[in-house]
Amino acid sequence: MEMSVPETVSSSRVLVPCMALIGPGLIGGSLALALREAGVVGEIIGFDRDEDNLRLALELGIIDRIARDDADVSQADLVFLATPVLALGEVAGRYLPLMKSGAVLTDGGSVKGRVVEQILPLIPEGIHFVPGHPISGTEKSGAAAAIAGLYRNRRCILTPLPQTDPDALALVRRLWEAAGSEVVLMEVEKHDRILAAISHLPHMVAYSLVNAVGSYDRYEENILEYSAGGFRDFTRIASSDPLMWRDIALTNRDALLEMMERCEAFFAELKEDVRKGEGEKLLEFFQRSKSMRDAIL
């Protein structure tokens, strides 16, 4: 793991004269706003199937103009793909043949293995691909949710491949640093396993928990009405975009299943201790967990 200290970026130092933003939602929109604020990007052209979202992105100052057609991508020095993970392969296939020679393609997909597998064979000679993933986000989505500070003091993982051009990697790195992130380089497989653990698994757990409690119909009232702050905080991530999470569950299947099985085993162990009234074991289980949790406070 390599880390860098973000450097101060001068506002006059444009790194990307023209950027194509494909999918100006929470992830893409927030990067655009941050890069604009840092003064490192020139024009930003927006591309989206959703015309309402495009117009909103224009109104919010996320993009400078709406692409007239796909061919406008040829003007971009850097293309940022920020669509749901499952669409990334298809979208890349659509725009890659139109990109100009020397341009850089990067993305913000939450899963890297499948994305690299799909996009890599499509990369033409002279185009540079830098897979990336900012570890940040909220449970909201769409251009309306985009904020310039989303990536500040967060990590962004880049997963360069053996064939990745060092200059393209350096450029993408500097963009994320300009957005306020600490950039970490990592292998694709390791990225997918770590994210399965710290992000994808918790979402599966939260979605399951809310379904279990919310569908508990032993009483006439909605039991969730009793939930206090703890439950609300704990289940906030179950409000995340279902489409995005379907895509993640489908594309990071193996790493996610491994973590789901680990979690299931710990939960089953705990359940057995509860059933048997094993006070000492319960205490030890909770203490171990508290120590681990407190260490990341």
Add this chain to the structure above:
Amino acid sequence: MEMSVPETVSSSRVLVPCMALIGPGLIGGSLALALREAGVVGEIIGFDRDEDNLRLALELGIIDRIARDDADVSQADLVFLATPVLALGEVAGRYLPLMKSGAVLTDGGSVKGRVVEQILPLIPEGIHFVPGHPISGTEKSGAAAAIAGLYRNRRCILTPLPQTDPDALALVRRLWEAAGSEVVLMEVEKHDRILAAISHLPHMVAYSLVNAVGSYDRYEENILEYSAGGFRDFTRIASSDPLMWRDIALTNRDALLEMMERCEAFFAELKEDVRKGEGEKLLEFFQRSKSMRDAIL
């Protein structure tokens, strides 16, 4: 379910001239501070096995004085038990014979069935018992964590028994309302099932999740270091007091097991959908959960 609109309490209206606070930690200390702020309590005497915590409670203005011995409890018009759940029966048994006739005993235990089962047979003639549980708290504990606003705009559940004196119930109700809470009356069994769902289950899930992720040792680094805000928020409750949660897991076993099994079943269903790549089912599962969660925002 019955609810009441908290009424404004005049600061000159003392409801309890002398209160005994047994265990001036987060729960008991916060009630003491709130009642004092509302001007509804006279003197507060503190009782605790932990002398350091008692001195801290005195310094923080939670109690007016430290009890010289157990017999000081005889001065109290109301005794509030705020020890860990598993100790409540024993502590009640120690102080009940010393209480003065007409005095009220109440508690803040997170589980009501076991507590009522243990305390009820010990209640002498002339002493009134009102079981209670404020649905509030933080992951912190001890007198240092007590705050006057802990119960403001939260619910407090009271679970009166057929033999509970109506005046004693009314008094305890007014105290919690003076602390800013909305008081809800509920049967003991229903309380324990609802709390198992919205509080006890989420804690078991959080403890299991942190253990599963924190002990994942495929890589040399501590994987938890990568966790962003979402994971931190989601697992905050895994920092809760292990002793308190051991007690809850031991004393609300049946209701908790029922909910753990429900959650396990939903998680297993989700895991199967992930394994089989069932996109439609995954989307439906996530959407259902998001709808339930968004309804309690």
